[in-house]
Amino acid sequence: MNTSLRGTKNIVRRAGVTALAAAVLTGVAVPTASAAGQDRPDLQRAAQEVVDAGFAGMQLRVRDERGEWTGSAGVRELGGTAKPPTDGHFRVGSTSKNFTATLVLKLVADGRIGLDTPVAGVLPRFGFDRRITVRMLLQHTSGLFNHTGEYFPDGTIVPGIPWQGQEWVDKRFHTYQPEELVRLALSKPPRFEPGAGWSYSNTNYVVARLLVEAITGHSFADELDRRILRPLKLRDTLSPGAWSGMPKPYAHAYYTYEDAGQQKTLDVTHQNPSWVSSAGDMISTTKDLQTYFSALQSGKILPTWLLAEMRKTDPRSEALFGLYGLGQFSKDLGPDCGGVVLSHNGSNNGYGALMYSTPDGSKTMTASITSGAVAADAKFPELLDKLLKTVFCGK
Incomplete structure (x- = not known):
């Protein structure tokens, strides 16, 4: 991609890929040859099953001991017949959080800030609780209100900025400033005292963005490009x-979405993602996600001691994708599947992303899922479990 685009250029309801509206469309997986020149009918079937369950399309990339395989299933565009491109760009949603966490940890590695540094001292204009630290932001233990809304176990919802329904559709090209999102969150009561609980909050990663900019004096995008994207090409x-x-x-x-009692479907490929900022605004490809996450887990980006910190999980964070560390999930698939896999999935309105790796970076799975006109929400956990077993267990 032309690098000039970077200068001009998810939400999660709870964590990672959330409900994606999708079309029940048929499609045949079209794999490329793996590095070993082998077909992978198991992976073809896995991609096709996602589409058959109701999603419009899927790109899937797997690298393991048999080589690298890429394939796609479904359609590139509703009403068309072309398959999704296996090198296609997509919005990665909350997978962005892993990049943001890694960028902050690069600054920790350089001695520019500490994991237990109070945020208030770096960003004094906001009046943060002085107990909130960098570590708490990255692990979602700060208690900061989620600017996209808080969802409580008893069904109570405290709304934030609009990110769904007709209200979001009307504002999908509106620009929010990161400071605006943070101040909205600070105008609401915290979910809990700093460190006293765990709750997934997009605000944490918007604050992380502002930390990067305050420490370096450069824009978040420029620092991300300089410290991670360009070195890894x-x-x-x-x-x-x-x-x-x-x-x-x-x-x-x-x-x-529903409007005045009627269901409507809108092409949202083009949308302004500033409402979620560095908590979920990034664009990538399955190839770039694979290169990045493998490099991270194999120790090519962060020093060993910081990679170990990243993998320390909070036991209060149990979710569909596992336990949360610093910007990533850790899920134990059991001894039959080789144990732990690390991940950070993501979604926003229309796109979903999957990013998984073994702890040594040798086996990876990255994917994009696109939605269409029919909801396939309830099927996703079962689909994900089956996909993980296919890739990491050979089942």
Whole structure:
């Protein structure tokens, strides 16, 4: 991708990929040859099953002891017949959090800030509780109100900025400033005292963005580019800011919602992601995600001691994707599947992303899922479990 795009260029309801509206469309997986020149019918079937369950399309990339395999299933665009491109760009949603955490940890490695440094001292203009530390931001234990809304176990919802329904559709090209999102969160009561609990809050990672900019004196996008994207040659990955475009090639994504009692479906491939900022605004490809996450887990980005810190999980964070560390999940698939896999999935309106790796970075799975016109929400946990077993267990 032209690097000039970076200069011009998820939400999670709870964590990682949430409900994606999707179309029940048929499609045949079209794999490329793996590095070993072998077909992978198991992976073809796995991609096809996701589409058959109701999603419009899927790109899937797996690298393991048999080589590298890429394939796609479904359609690139509703009403068309072309398959999603296996090198297509997509919005990665909360997978962005892993990049943001890694960038902050790069500054920790350089001695620019400490994991237990109070945030208030670096960003005094906001009046943060002085007990909130950098570590608490990255692990979601700060207690900061989630600016996209808080969802409580008893069903209570405290709304934040609009990110769904007609209200979001009407504002999907609106630009929010990171400071605006943080001040909205600070205007609400915290979910709990700093360190007293765990709750997934997009605000934590917007504050992390502001920390990077305050420490370095440069924009978040420039620092991400300089410290991570360029060294790893991730030419198809960017932090777009308020840019609503999508680099080609790409598969279209759709958002289905109700308006005045009627169901509507809208192409939302182009949207302004500033409402979620560095908590979920990034664009990438399955290839770039694979390169990045493998490099991270194999120790090529962070020193060993910081990688160990990243993997320390909070036992209060149990979720669909496992336990949360510093910007990533850790899930034990059991001894039959080789044990632990590390991940950070993500979604926003229309796109979903999967990013998994073994702890040594040798086996990876990255994917994009696009939605269409029919909801397939309830099926996703079962689909994900089956996909993980196919890739990491050979089952």
